[in-house]
Amino acid sequence: MIRKSIGLLAGMLVTVAVYAAGAQLRSDHPDSYTVRKGDTLWGISARFLSKPWLWPEIWQANPQVQNPHLIYPGDVLNLSFINGPRLGLQPRVRAEGEAIPAIPLSALRMFLKETRVLNSDEVKQLPYVVGFEEARLRGTVGQNIYVRNLKADPGQRWAIVRPSHTFRGFNEDDHSEPYGLVGHELDNEASIVTTPWREEFRNDHHYGRGKDLGTEVTVIGTAETLRTGDISTLLLLDSTLEIHKGDRILPIDDKPYDAYYYPHAPKAVPDNSRVIAFSDAMDSVGQMQVVALSIGAKDGVENGQTYSVMHPGETINDDVASDSWRRDMGKSVTLPEEFAGHVMVFRTFDRVSYALVMDGIKPVSMGDRLTMPE
Template sequence: MKNFSTRVLGAALTLLLSTGVLAQPLELARDAPDQYVVVRGDTLWDISAKFLQKPWRWPEIWQLNREQIRDPHWIYPGDVVYLDNSSGTPRLRLGKPMGRGGAYGERAERARPEVRSEALPATAVPTIDGQAIAPFLNRPLIVDEQGLQSHPRIIATQDGRVYLSRGELAYARGIPDGAGADWHVYRPARALLDPDTRKPIAWEAQFVGSARLERDGDPATLRMQAVSEEVGPGDRLMPAERQDIPNYVPSPPQSDVEGRIVSIHRGVAQAGRNSVVAVNVGASQGVAVGNVLGIKERGRLVRDPETRKEVRLPGEPIGHLLVFRVFDKIAYGLITAASRDISIGDDVTNP
């Protein structure tokens, strides 16, 4: 794992160099502290935001190509983060709480015989809050144009009920013999529309519950394990996927990106920090997992008083998102910063 993380960090730094980002000086936050004590619940992004105006550039201020830091899992609650400007280029370094009475420093006081107790190892600080994106990593999101038509389907419910609840039985066709035990239940896919053309650019499956296979056959018998929406005949099944939450190293896209936000999780009209959104740019536009995109409000149209022609005003920056899952024409991102409400149709660009 450590060798893998080293390669990821090295690739990220190479990308930063190739895009010219490292040539730009790091801008410290106006109220950047001299030191900060890490607490449980912090993320690398949050910690870096205390020191940097652009916290997504934390791989640079931590100088991750140094031997000291070999992978992102190296900061723990209780560690002390110091801002070091001694070389003329700001960098962050770590210290440990030393001595008694809450003092911090490089030297420990003389030890005395005493009874000691040590807590279990603390959980390392992640890049972002992984719980916000976990459901999107473990479930398929984008399906082909035919939706879920080729997947197993629920044909009946226990006692002929209209909808199923947790613990009740469902009967499904199309599950092959020897298939896995755990299944996700989906509603037929809905189209994600391009904000400009209003034409479908991808089809998104709606997760509605999870089930466990109890008996093979045609139909097979499943028991509902969890239900987030109404589940009934006509809903489709996909094998449940398990994926650990990776620790992302943020980087700018390798090419210029111009896109729009096309949906917000749970169908709400506006999003904020830690909301998940879909954007209409993906792998075919050069977007990759770990890319940071800037969010700008969609500039409104005004009429030039002299030419009488409509002109779109430039959008103002209102936030950032971190891309965590990429398909051909769609990417999903977690909003990591927002200065105001973010809406469907807002622009996404290079940070």
């Protein structure tokens, strides 16, 4: 069976002449491409467009495209050159399967569903676990837990969270706020959970010691209200860790993330926009790895915004200008910053955003600066 939506991929990349200045076809584009399982919209666009984040603009210029995300394995895109660049379709029976996503959501589950970033003062004011039935030291599934300062109705369900990381802005000159995890400040029973974020400390730089941008909390369980009062009784329904005294209570977020993402350039880039943390690495990250940015919803950031990441140039000695026989005592000069890659925001909070490294030519490092994606 041939489905009408086989034309969706072509619709994304049609009207090349109209958008020639903004979304040019790459010189090395193939003559045809068959969509495969595991593809992403960004990856496909990058095969044909010099600026893959512009594919939504091309799609919007084609009213026949109902939904650019409904592109399936087996759809075929052909490119021909009759009187200039032109796109054509080769009808083909589509292989069964799910529509391909803009980004690999399955690889981002932890960042999409299990974490939130809140104002650090707000975390301290949340309702908290004060004890367990039969004077137990820890809470396990099927037991009652006791929570203080909770306003709830019987039957209402809650997420149990634990502070896992404090995000701080990039500021090499501000040492007024010592580095620390808010999880340590709640009480001595609320131990932190393992965090995917790494922070880097050097003698000549002070990453992570700037302004407090928010505290990340990780969902470690859910509970249901049985009785309310000054001390509420909740039934622990499930958990990934033992529940401790001091763990916080939050409403369950039924829709923690967007199902679809539309890559696009931001209207402006806030000052001092930086990469402030990255996951699952010690020194740097590459394509399809997650980073945290020092800007969020209150800075005008929204899901899908794409940025270029610029790595600072090295500071070296200028031997010619130094007029010194000792090279290490000469005058220094800082080389220009260099493009590292593109990141796309997939989840935003007030002052922090999570982004995915979409492509790049060198590793993304802590403190790298964000610019418009040109």
